[in-house]
Amino acid sequence: MAHISGKLTKALVRSLGPGRHSDGNGLYLVVDPSGARRWVVRATIKGQKNRAGKPLRTDFGLGGADLVMINEARARALEYRRLARSGLHPKHHGAKDIPSFEEIARQVYVERLPTWKNPKHGQQWINTLAEYAFPKIGRLPVDAIGQPEVLAVLSPI
Structure with missing residues (x-):
């Protein structure tokens, strides 16, 4: 069951069951049946169309919830949405990988x-x-x- 009422909390990120849970603004926590947790952002890329001629909506992985904290996931999601809104594909124009x-x-x-x-x-x-x-x-x-x-x-x- 998705968390509908707004922002997720650290406690919810750790405890939610399998499914796709919305944090708002296109950011989702995806929990697999195995318990694996990862962040995904859904963005619509300006000027690009899918096969049906509708705006291209794409999901972009932001990393596992054990490595990417909720605030970092929100910041990355915002950056991905900004790139998509300007017509750039976030997968090809995203920020450089930050070393561990x-x-x-x-x-x-x-x-x-x-x-x-x-x-x-x-x-x-x-x-x-x-x-x-x-x-x-x-x-x-x-x-x-x-x-x-x-x-x-x-x-x-």
Whole structure:
């Protein structure tokens, strides 16, 4: 059953059953029978027609709900709708992929390794991130990491 009354909440995103649940403005949370959750935005591309000659409406995947937080999904959906409204196809004109925290951390590790007096220090640095940070925020795009995510990593330590 779809959530009709407006915006979804974090609690609803985690608890809704299988189906296509609207957040409004063309953004949907799709929950598979397996429990997998993903964000989808439906946009009408200005000036483009489908086979029946009607405006081209297309669904664009925004990522899994475990990786893409609800606010990020709303922001991406808004950007996709703006591109579509201007006649651009979001799939081909969307923003560049943002690297994950783990990708950036491993890149920094490789670049900084020669600067440590002892290679063991570099290994300790990456091992600490692998133990504490990567399980919680490693797969998040770096632009999606804010104070709550940093606190989630640091609080248990």
